[in-house]
Amino acid sequence: MLEVAVERVKAEGLQLDYANIELEDLIRAAGVPRSTVFRIWPDRAAFVADLVRALFEADPGFETGFDDETLGFVEQALAGSADVASSPEEKEAALREVLRAAVAHNMAAVEDTVAWRVYRTMSAAVSSGDAVPGGEEIRALLSEIVGRYLDRMAELYRVLNAAFGLRMRPGVSERDLAVAVMATIDGMGDHRRINPELIDGPRTVALGVEGEREWHLAGIAISGIHTAFTERIAA
Structure with missing residues (x-):
């Protein structure tokens, strides 16, 4: 889920209302069990928080400041x-x-x-x-x-x-x-x-x-x- 979402944000950016980060859409794209997704992330806001953390921690500039x-x-x-x-x-x-x-x-x-x-x-x-x-x-x-x-x-x-x-x-x-x-x-x-x-x-x-x-x-x-x-x- 996170990998698919990261690629989407890289291509489209992150919209202010997170409209391009829909869990059902990502579930289909990632091919993962729906029940598992909603057990980990009960709503879109929880998923977006983990997505943002993943985006920053994958950025080498975040670790160094430059x-x-x-x-x-x-x-x-x-x-x-x-x-x-x-x-x-x-x-x-x-x-x-x-x-x-x-x-x-x-x-x-x-x-x-x-x-x-x-x-x-x-x-x-x-x-x-x-x-x-x-x-x-x-x-x-x-x-x-x-x-x-x-x-x-x-x-x-x-x-x-x-x-x-x-x-x-x-x-x-x-x-x-x-x-x-x-x-x-x-x-x-x-x-x-x-x-x-x-x-x-x-x-x-x-x-x-x-x-x-x-x-x-x-x-x-x-x-x-x-x-x-x-x-x-x-x-």
């Missing part, structure tokens, strides 16, 4: 940039370069993932105020999924900060930073679907000693957020 290609870039940059840079200004420039390239790539890559599209659909449904099948259960599931994602991103920021000689400012944590970044990416993603040029149009700007670079708007925002949340570790 898609594989973006994560590979970050790891490569961590292996080289932090060691080469000697002065605090050079370390900051190296970190900005990591963020500049990683955010621009991830901003586009994440939109193509099934898990992300499902998350946006379901969060929109829950926040719409309309009656959503399994609304409270879905809200709890999304909260759990987002919490696990934030934990992974917080750990990534701990690694980045340590590599580039930074720490969180008193009063905020790596998880707070992850929340701020996630909210920014979510908002830009929403506007990007309406007007891609508004968000994706390149900006050429100098943010430090490295001089002018071509930035994605999200990269500038994330760089600014990271700077506001962190401080140098005194030598």
